[in-house]
Amino acid sequence: MLVMKFGGTSMGSAERMCNSAAIIRDRARSSRVGVVVSAVSGISNMLQDSIVRLFKETGTVTPAQFTREVKDRHDTIIADLASSVSEFSAARVQEQLAPIYTEYEQLLSASAAFGECPDTVECRILGMGERLSVPIMAEILSAAGEDLRVLDSRDYIITDGGPVREADPAFDKIENAFMPLRGSGETILLMGGFVSSDVSGKQTLLGRNGSDFSAALMAMGLDAKQLEIWSDVDGIYTADPRIVPDAELVHDISYEEAMELSFFGSKVLHPKTLTPIASRRIETWSRNSFNPSARGTRIGPADSIQYATGPGPVRGISCLSGVALVSVSGAGLKGRRGIAARVFSAVSRSGASVLLITQSSSEFTISFCVRENETETVRRILNEEFVHEMQDKLVNEVS
Missing domain, CATH: 3.30.2130.10 (VC0802-like)
Known part of the structure; x- marks a missing residue:
């Protein structure tokens, strides 16, 4: 079993979604795959900004306007896919997205009427990006004839405690939820990232950029042997290439080293991602969906890392802003x-x-x-x- 996660940039346009779908289909030829997708790039920020602007720009913006902006972004992608992907049904996708747009506008309207947006409502709004992107990717894969099952992450990623916007996963409950999906079944299991629910069924979130964490929890729950994190960089570098132009790609790195780098600012992996995969020794790869033939970075147990010239005193340099x-x-x-x-x-x-x-x-x-x-x-x-x-x-x- 292989689990794959595709970030926002890999879902940012019709072309990028098709490229990601091609990678999924290639992997599905030789293995059952679990797939976690993020929101379309920029949508999570739009949702967050809409809450802020709703109260900051009272009288000049409306919930309907925010809804239209989010819908327009997805409509563009759907229209492009309908014209370029054979058997892609725009009507079927729009039918699935319509209730989510309605819910979004209603939540903003209620918040405006009450003069505040409670955490529980904010959670529902911020998690809509992933709920909107899943049906689009599902239709691309279905149009290609793939054997597919769509999962609602709220039924599988269960949390128990912590702030609702960065809730703590209930590992035993997550394993129990995924257990029936292990073994035989559909070739592709597709799920949105970031969104979860507590033991009472109320929606929670795994923290900003939590789709990596969702993928790691899915890999744990499905007893996957490998996890692939697909983003827009070739892997983990010795430093941020945007700051250090001559930074080099790290081919192999241990869980512990990756955990330190991610905690102190490396953007390749969500800091909490390493906990479930390290405990299960799940081999993890950081790969580039824009350059799928590149080797990427392998993350694994320290005793499996092959250092070319010895471990050396420094493996990488990272920084935190803000x-x-x-x-x-x-x-x-x-x-x-x-x-x-x-x-x-x-x-x-x-x-x-x-x-x-x-x-x-x-x-x-x-x-x-x-x-x-x-x-x-x-x-x-x-x-x-x-x-x-x-x-x-x-x-x-x-x-």
Whole structure:
């Protein structure tokens, strides 16, 4: 069993969808395949922006206008496919997409009427991109005569806890849901990424760019031997080629190395993707749908990696943008037990995620990184936590 994931750029136009479908069909000749697709490139941003603009530009934009913009983008792709793909039925696809457009407009209208967009509603809106792209890809494959089954990700990717927009997967429930699909059955199983549901059936999400994570969970659930992540780059590089022009492609990398690079800014894989595939030792490839003949990067167990000239001190360099360094400092920190615990307990209450921690050797300063948009909340809560120490000049104002 092979699982494949195609990102937004691989789904960005009729031509790109057809190229992705050709790759799927090629793989399906020799194996059953599970396929996870993202939203059409740019649609997730359009959906997010519509929520922001709905309240920021009150009176100048309408839910109907936002719906029309999203529909127009998909209509263009569908029309191009209808004119270029034999047996492709635009009417059949539009019939499936129409209720999703209606739901989108209704959710925006209700949010505008109430003056807010609750998290549960926002989840439903943000997950519509994948729900819209699946029927289009399904029709391309069906028109080619492929043996296909479409899965609703909300029936298989089950979450249990965590924020609704970045929910925690319930691994045992996911395995149980996929279990009946193992073994014989349809040649191709097609599912949208990113979207999930909790144990009560309420829609949740796996976090932005979570389609990689969906594919890894599908690979785990189907007991796949291999996972392929198809994007618009040839694989994992020693650095971001947009920043370092002479960065080189890494041919083989361990799960642990890939996890570190993805966590600290590499855009090739979603940071959480490695957890389920590493635990099952699923061989994973990062490949380019625009250059399918390229070798790509293989990600596997450390004991299976063949280093050409030894592992070397550095495997790759990555960077994070939109990150702020927060520092708690003062003479009162040195030698006092429980300070670090208080710092990170307070940060936990803020809901922020700590990306990096460092402490000066003098114990005078504890510094850590959070997302830039979380900075003010973290600073406020820390200043409240250490208000008495600040009054006694033992701790400085958090910077």
